[in-house]
Amino acid sequence: MPEQQPVDLLDGVRIVDFTHVHAGPLCAYQLALMGADVVKVESPAGGDQMRASHPDGLPPAFLGQNANKRSLAIDLKQADGLRAVHRLVASADVVLHNMRPGTPDRIGIGFEALTAIKPNLVYCAISGYGQTGPESDRAAYDHLMQGESGMFLATGTQEQPVRVGFAVADAGTAIVASSAINAALLRRERTGQGAFLDVSMLESCMALMGLNYYNYMGTGRVMPRVGPNPLAQVGSAGTFETSDGTLLVVALTHRLFLRLAEAVGRADLLADERFATQLAARANATALRQLFAAHFLTNTAAHWNGLIRAAGVPCGLLKGPAEVLQNPQLQHRGTIAELDGVPDGKLRFLGAGFTVDDAAATPSRPPPRLGEHSAEILAELGYSDAAIAELRQQGVLG
Numbered sequence: 001m002p003e004q005q006p007v008d009l010l011d012g013v014r015i016v017d018f019t020h021v022h023a024g025p026l027c028a029y030q031l032a033l034m035g036a037d038v039v040k041v042e043s044p045a046g047g048d049q050m051r052a053s054h055p056d057g058l059p060p061a062f063l064g065q066n067a068n069k070r071s072l073a074i075d076l077k078q079a080d081g082l083r084a085v086h087r088l089v090a091s092a093d094v095v096l097h098n099m100r101p102g103t104p105d106r107i108g109i110g111f112e113a114l115t116a117i118k119p120n121l122v123y124c125a126i127s128g129y130g131q132t133g134p135e136s137d138r139a140a141y142d143h144l145m146q147g148e149s150g151m152f153l154a155t156g157t158q159e160q161p162v163r164v165g166f167a168v169a170d171a172g173t174a175i176v177a178s179s180a181i182n183a184a185l186l187r188r189e190r191t192g193q194g195a196f197l198d199v200s201m202l203e204s205c206m207a208l209m210g211l212n213y214y215n216y217m218g219t220g221r222v223m224p225r226v227g228p229n230p231l232a233q234v235g236s237a238g239t240f241e242t243s244d245g246t247l248l249v250v251a252l253t254h255r256l257f258l259r260l261a262e263a264v265g266r267a268d269l270l271a272d273e274r275f276a277t278q279l280a281a282r283a284n285a286t287a288l289r290q291l292f293a294a295h296f297l298t299n300t301a302a303h304w305n306g307l308i309r310a311a312g313v314p315c316g317l318l319k320g321p322a323e324v325l326q327n328p329q330l331q332h333r334g335t336i337a338e339l340d341g342v343p344d345g346k347l348r349f350l351g352a353g354f355t356v357d358d359a360a361a362t363p364s365r366p367p368p369r370l371g372e373h374s375a376e377i378l379a380e381l382g383y384s385d386a387a388i389a390e391l392r393q394q395g396v397l398g
Helices: 023-033 049-053 079-090 103-107 111-117 142-149 168-191 201-208 210-219 254-263 267-271 278-283 285-296 301-310 321-325 328-333 374-380 385-393
Strands: 014-017 037-042 069-073 094-097 122-127 195-200 237-241 246-250 315-317 336-342 345-350
Touching: 014 023, 014 079, 023 037, 023 069, 023 094, 023 122, 023 168, 037 079, 069 374, 079 111, 079 385, 094 168, 103 111, 111 122, 122 168, 142 168, 142 201, 168 195, 168 201, 195 201, 201 210, 237 285, 246 301, 254 267, 254 278, 254 301, 278 285, 301 315, 374 385
Parallel strands: 014 037, 014 094, 037 069, 094 122, 122 195
Antiparallel strands: 237 246, 246 315, 336 345
16 A cells, blocks of 8 residues: 555645535535645535534534644624635635625625735636526536436437436536646746636536537437447447346447457357458347357356456446445545544545545544644634634624
8 A cells, every 4th residue: 555645636725615505615625635725615604504414513514524634713794704705815816706796706705805805825716607698697416407408318228318316516616616726827827917717617517527428419319218328329339237246348349348248258259250340249248248148147246357457348337336335446445534623523535536745635633623733723813812713702703
């Protein structure tokens, strides 16, 4: 396993994070794992909406994307609270929010107000449809964005489109936003120029679906939904049941089909005219699939997986979260971090999905309780103990 050490790609970068729920917090989490100092600004009345689903304000959905951050609970509706946040922004490099367009301007943290304080600020606004345009004021949620971007119609059976089984619209937007922020920071390093980043969930979803849109724009045709086995149009690829589990086979080319047939003891298929060429095999995909399906039922998933992988054909086993987390490859790479200081003792956290100089980008500090770092952050901004105590007494600080 690689040595665990802090990742410092964004060391010295301060991010003021006004986001809540999923897309924004996940974006900020990615940046925190890269070494940025992420200050999560929350309302003392309850903080991030995700906190409300658990009595102590630390439900699993919140914990999983808020490690390595600090929480400043402060009331932006009070003048002293807004002044403190403006002072925080003056010390920051990035501001990130996922509020409805118009809301940041109304509460005093819009682009113009904050760039008057920090002219070279990288300001990132995440919204459903973008900050401008005829639909910019619409609310957006993952389910809605999957439907409006075309994801539903790319998933499911011919009779019934379905939602992707996780919040892919939120998660994809988070990754798009973090990429844009890093690019803007690089330009600022080179030129001194800040940026206004307008990240749209709708457009992020379309970027994730690129192949679908490229095919449509090039041919004018929408690819049919093929149900639970999306590779079923190729008889030697897709999911196959075995005697004890589900096998994943990706023999998409004729060369890989030849290897597969020999590896699993069906070399006789190579002499069958129905499968003699790639075009012939595709024309007879249903018949080929039925032959492989019957054959794979005669032994275990592990048996077939070993033979097929040894033949150089992409193959694997259908796994659930418990099995995935036990994967020795993830253990080798240090992908999962375990931290103390969370409810019920230790908790495991996902990393950013990459290593840096052989170090895994994983969290080193547990997610913050609401307002846990309020005094610490204000002290860094020059507030005295007495001034901090007065803000608490006035209800400005949580």
